[in-house]
Amino acid sequence: MPTYKAPLRDLQFVLHEVLDSESHYQSIGAEEATPDMIDAILSEAGKFCEDVLAPLNRVGDEEGCTYNDGEVTTPTGFKEAYAQWVENGWPSLSHKEEFGGQGLPESIGAAVNEFVSEANWSWGMYPGLSHGAMNTIELHGTDEQKETYLTKLVSGEWTGTMCLTEPHCGSDLGILKSKAEPNGDGSYAITGTKIFISSGEHDMAENIVHIVLARLPGAPEGTKGISLFIVPKFLPDGTRNDVKCGSIEHKMGIHGNATCVMNFDAAKGFLIGPEHQGLKCMFTFMNFARLGTAMQGVASAELSFQGALEYAKDRLAMRSLTGPKAPEKAADPIIVHPDVRRMLLTQKAFAEGGRVMMHAASQLVDVVKYSKDEAKAKEADELLSFLTPIAKAFLTEVGTEAANHGVQVYGGHGFIAEWGMEQIVRDNRIAQLYEGTTGIQALDLLGRKVLMSQGESLKGFTKIVHKFCKANAENETLKPLVEKLAALNKEWGEITMQVGMKAMQNREEVGGAAVDYLMYSGYITLAYYWLLMAKTAQDKLDAGTDEPAFYQAKLKTATFYFDRILPRTESHKTMMLSGVDSMMALDEEHFAF
């Protein structure tokens, strides 16, 4: 089991140096969030994650959750850790003071959440789902609903869930069947079966607040006839509601989190938001939830990298091709071998690059949420809606790749449970599926965002990249990287045009190109964030620093990323431009004989 160490220095670099947290918080009127205050919070959070959550990560995997007649018991230690989490006030960090929150910006919660995600993703999903429920109630709930539910969620006494998926539908919520019949007293009787409900039932909190999608009588068919309801496990008067956990899933990973089948049997529910606008209400914060999942990819890369690095320095095998590097030992540590370094540096590039992408996105969330400047908020919202499917799908895809490199560095030992490396692969695999699969994100990016906006959505980002490249075109050290990125940034627009033209002839081209387009976009986006880091590092080195090795490492890793990972765009480009015909040629019945 790799010993988790919160990457405090790196996160400080990202937040304060690369993303200039001080100016950011000033711009949104959150001057209290000084670098010192943030560092103090992160330092505490890091300790909690290292000491309390990380040791429970394997326990959660080994024990899993236990189901018994509607009750779910979480793995040993989970409940106690949650009590401590609540006692320390973590749930309330980024929520409004009027509901008992500490009033700090969302992005600070996201920074803390990075450590939680790395230390113990399955555990983190319990407070994580609550956060989603809180956002929904805060945005769409009545004052009474906020008073009743939000305050208890903010304090952490209660937790929340999101109930969307049904046995016959997940991606396609338009066909969902759960019903809501008016009870005549303003409440509704909710009936239906929901599956894949993360944290749907457990023993960590007194009450669980379910946010449920269902149809009102006579509602229009499809996505425009879905409404949103609050359905608590215990009603405000203490009565047990008719929502029961029917079973929990046995799954590939995230064993510590209960994935529940939830049966609603005329359970009492309360409409939240307008009738038939449920899906829209969900989508308001869906982008935020997707960013949460994107973080899982970064977290997996970081955790796996830490484990692999430790092992690669320790494990001896063979001699370096250029002669022994540890002649006093029986063999050289495997970190001397180029291919082991390729794997480690790939993990590192995804973890550290993904970290910047995530926290840059969190700052955009802040601007959308808190900025008084409407134009700025709108711009941030558009940029965020462009970046979200990339972050969600690309970072979780490369997160799984990174986790697999971690297994590979360990050789056969990587396959053995006790080393903890294979768990990361299993845990992260869900991230490519839930909150919209990679394919769904890719359609969202290319179809709904880029093409539907006639490319404007893409331009919002490429302009930023262009400006950055132009400003640094004469920087001698960065030049080779800047030139590569500038060329790709231009090509990105051109390719989008080509795909758009094809799609005008044949709509299927969008689906045929989508995933390649998303991955292509992801590599370029990550290149931009790596260059941002490289530029910051170069500035620090130029100005003089007592941490030259830290900054040099950033420059070297950036070069590695540009040399050995970024060229993946080439294949994605050729593949997506080859068109959809060879995908559609085969009749359904001729796939196999």
Place this chain on the structure above:
Amino acid sequence: MPTYKAPLRDLQFVLHEVLDSESHYQSIGAEEATPDMIDAILSEAGKFCEDVLAPLNRVGDEEGCTYNDGEVTTPTGFKEAYAQWVENGWPSLSHKEEFGGQGLPESIGAAVNEFVSEANWSWGMYPGLSHGAMNTIELHGTDEQKETYLTKLVSGEWTGTMCLTEPHCGSDLGILKSKAEPNGDGSYAITGTKIFISSGEHDMAENIVHIVLARLPGAPEGTKGISLFIVPKFLPDGTRNDVKCGSIEHKMGIHGNATCVMNFDAAKGFLIGPEHQGLKCMFTFMNFARLGTAMQGVASAELSFQGALEYAKDRLAMRSLTGPKAPEKAADPIIVHPDVRRMLLTQKAFAEGGRVMMHAASQLVDVVKYSKDEAKAKEADELLSFLTPIAKAFLTEVGTEAANHGVQVYGGHGFIAEWGMEQIVRDNRIAQLYEGTTGIQALDLLGRKVLMSQGESLKGFTKIVHKFCKANAENETLKPLVEKLAALNKEWGEITMQVGMKAMQNREEVGGAAVDYLMYSGYITLAYYWLLMAKTAQDKLDAGTDEPAFYQAKLKTATFYFDRILPRTESHKTMMLSGVDSMMALDEEHFAF
């Protein structure tokens, strides 16, 4: 759980039509292996695999093996299935009649083995490891050893293992520590700990014959001081030997196979092959064992494809971008969506293309083993030694990719154990690790084979491809594919030269380029086998056939492979040619701070 159906028609196409089994068996003097006879064997094998082995695949995963004080119990049904396997005479299929075998060529055993591998890989490893032990004894054992051990292994009454890895070394066997002290009676006392011993202990057979690597007193250090020993669990006189299973591993997958720690405590062993030549003896058949592992990649792709295809035709979600395809249903089956097709076709391309690669390699094994024409045997041996690391590493890498597509097609359900798709990912993950990791295979290919032979090893294969492309340059239907392959075939040689030149400046370049080179080579190799299939299919269509859809599907899948997968070579090319500098720049202590 996907219902496994042995891909009989496809295997017949590969063996008889693409690879012309009839001429092949005539050329090695195995005229008795007629297509009819082979079909009869495959049909029986298919039934056994579908009816007996496939239903035990999930059982094996769920129950795993149980360890109790040195004894290992295999999952419910494994033992009975093995008894039936033995009763039906399957173990003896491709072994010499003088040892009780049926005298059929190795490649027929490999064909049967494909079905076993697909139906239940974990179970198949018990007879699979025996096969390795048999080959070793047949090649290197004395007549007495053959009489004592081989006959019992051929009958299936006993099983075998290979004991190489130790806790501190796997890839680097040069540093292994197990000792063999002469007992004075011609036998040796073997002492040491071996780990990761597949099928090391179990309840399926009366006796287990371990083939063990250990050092004689005063042996030279490194790989040149290792000898090979037969160490049976029960000695020929019935005495229990001092080799005990100390524990079994808890691992990511292949739960149905016991991965054992084996403790040799002055266990009685018998030298096999010359002193200090143990590693060489092992390497003689290591190539064969690696092909066995390569088959796991193909098997995973096939099994996962079968499951995903079934689901994609059944599951409804959203409408086709070009309008409803199943307007009578609530939504279209997901197979209408291009991205789902991309995943299915990728699985199909790897499964069916990999199948040709594997059985073509098996024919080479036959030629090496049985041909009376020495020049032909030598040529086949060289080609085989070139293809083996590609088959082993490339097919297992893409096998994992295919298995992951299978999970992805199922959406959230893919993550749930009962659907059986995630098991394939977990089971196949070991294939990239054991029998030499992908990195080790890549070094073998680029370093030991291609560069050490001054490119001759590569030329042996590219000449064949060149000849094929030339012969089909004017084929109107195949032309676009032939041209692509011909160009890549040429580029392959050029790139090899460039990497070779770089390596003369800096030996690390070999390690830096190796995995990209291997994957690059794999995609081109698979393209050749796909073109071979396309050519066969085209000929059949031209000649008139009552299975036009079957042959059309081959042509369409070939086109998909060339359009949507083969371009991956582009990125691998750029990455490997970018050189090793960015990999080596970071000091060991500066990977993290």
